[in-house]
Amino acid sequence: MNPSSLPGHPFIAYQSGALCVEQVRLSELARTHGTPLFVYSKAAMLSALAAYQRGFAGRKAQICYAMKANSTLGVLQVFAQAGCGFDIVSGGELARVLAAGGDPAKVIFSGVGKTRTEMQQALQAGIGCFNVESAAELDVLNKVAESMGQQACVSLRVNPNVDPKTHPYISTGLKGSKFGVAHEQAVNFYQHAARLRGLKVVGIDCHIGSQITEVTPFLDATDRMLDLVTQIEAAGVPIHHIDFGGGLGINYNGDTPPEADALWAQLLAKLDARGFGDRQLMIEPGRSLVGNSGVCLSEVLFLKPGEQKNFCIIDAAMNDLPRPAMYQAYHHIIPVHPRDGAAEVFDVVGPICESGDWIGRDRALNVQPGDVLAVLSAGAYCMSMSSNYNTRGRAAEVLVDGDQVHLIRERESVLDTFKLEHLPI
Template structure:
């Protein structure tokens, strides 16, 4: 059965029973570029960004796209051209930002395991801020910066022990998570940071998780973060120039109802004003909410395999191309590119060719399909291609960005020779 409303994807629609993204028929793109294929909507990304921009109208705010969600160069270029900075978690991501034309001064560097080489690389580039995640990292960063004759701009990422009520693998703000510095240790950590000669305190940071669909965790985290700002400044340790509230806002995968970005931030800003911090520079790190519902993954049905307990729809996309179901048991809607059903509807598990029982894209899905039909896996713009691999020596898919009726190839399909290009055979035995 074809859903009358496609989850979360305003640019995705059926026209004369063919599935379109913006003004491009997806079956045409599948024939032109092959499958599996990622296709993204530029309009969807910009609409999602505009919701944040509306929510922040008249405020001092820097939106830093959390590029781990989707790090394709053209996606980064699009956000850079529309005023975004970037939240990075590696030196490689910094190189991507620079290659896409991003401003290093609008880059914030998060992550629990920054190496000395990455610290030097970021300092040389002139990034805006390091989000420091441990007391040991403070000492190392100060040492690296001092050796370069610099002072590293820092904020401390606070772990506020707030339950984001999301999947445990993507929860980041509880005491049992590896991220940030415990709320009760934060004041002493700022005192130590103020003493270190290679550091310059500029802000405070908090990030509690991903795919958050309720506003209460954000409000609770904001209260805990503002309590710390008040305590740090009252103690004369430092002036907090910016407050970074992280990201994590969810999207609609399967009837999820996260608050709209502009509505959420109107409530958060009201709290900020009420507590007297409305004039501070704000930073946020949205990722999934900007790109997740902008993407689809196209795949071809290879075989239909009936069984005693399950019917399997075997497709050419797999867990290496689209890892979220295998990693998180995540739900993605799956719909046909051609809504004119030619086969009887049956319930299938949609699975890939990889030799793992965990290689599935959807379970218990009602589909009217035959071998050779094309399907679209929805809401795959975030944490899908960027988390992909070459497991089973499977080349990674091509990627296309749609802008109205135009379609731009933004990543060529990988070849098998690309996969083992850096490998070397050992010398033959004499």
């Protein structure tokens, strides 16, 4: 990758030969806070959010950040203060929203396996809506709400059987998916929900996958959703809001997803043409708001030449950055301080005892032990999916705001990793 050009990362750039996030040198952050270290740009998050806000200008719309992408409190606070709601998938995520100052009335609760306890917690908090994903869940939520003397606002997540053309693990809108109710059964499900006294039908929801880089799947899903709204309302069940989920991709390695405002210009034109332009709209972006705001800093430990491969061994691993091992995902890896001279080709790997512990394959790098590398596009599905595998403490996180640096998560110590465990004798 050309160090002078960081496509998709307008707030990450080389300045006087040093890689910076906004106005802060990453080498200074590594020296102060150690590595591995996640660094996020507040300006990058708000810039990504602004594209959605431009796209929805003049419309009745609510942007709900899909916090599974990155659920760190300091990140959630940025979006809460910017007026966002939140898409959650667990009671734990609800607790995080409340701790970060989020408005529970702007919370949507998604996910296929909500427990009764989580339903009770959400109703007590006064969340905006449950995205229900099965008939069984409808009936259980109805009983929970009735036992509390409440009505739960619900939207059914409909599976439109649209191919998002992305990795199979993050495709969620096809017939074989565990998510949502079948498109063909949706009208019956809505009529059933409307008869349950503990529920109030308020909307319809659709989410077809993640890291989508083409417009066509969104347009196809929109058509199928609007067809369903027409059928459901003809069957006597009014739909107050239409939730289009999320899934818009980012540029990891030459990917060319549409800008959020350009995508929504096309989707809104379709809504207007079909007479739905005045509806309340919901959207649940995650990766596209945070993915390219973050980098992971890691120190080079050893260079290990081999007969078939050369290895650059760093102190970040698959427990810190699980996407390459899990999805064979690509992240650009660049030096914080580029060196002059010829590069060698390395596999960049971590210290974990797994052959799957790799961060990048076949990367041309000119590095020496002690150098710091920056793994780009690390704002989404890295820290939120991190683990303590091999008894490794999770990394620290900092938020950069101009020239200000805020430590938003302390590094876990080894003692932190087993402080809840007990010896039996």
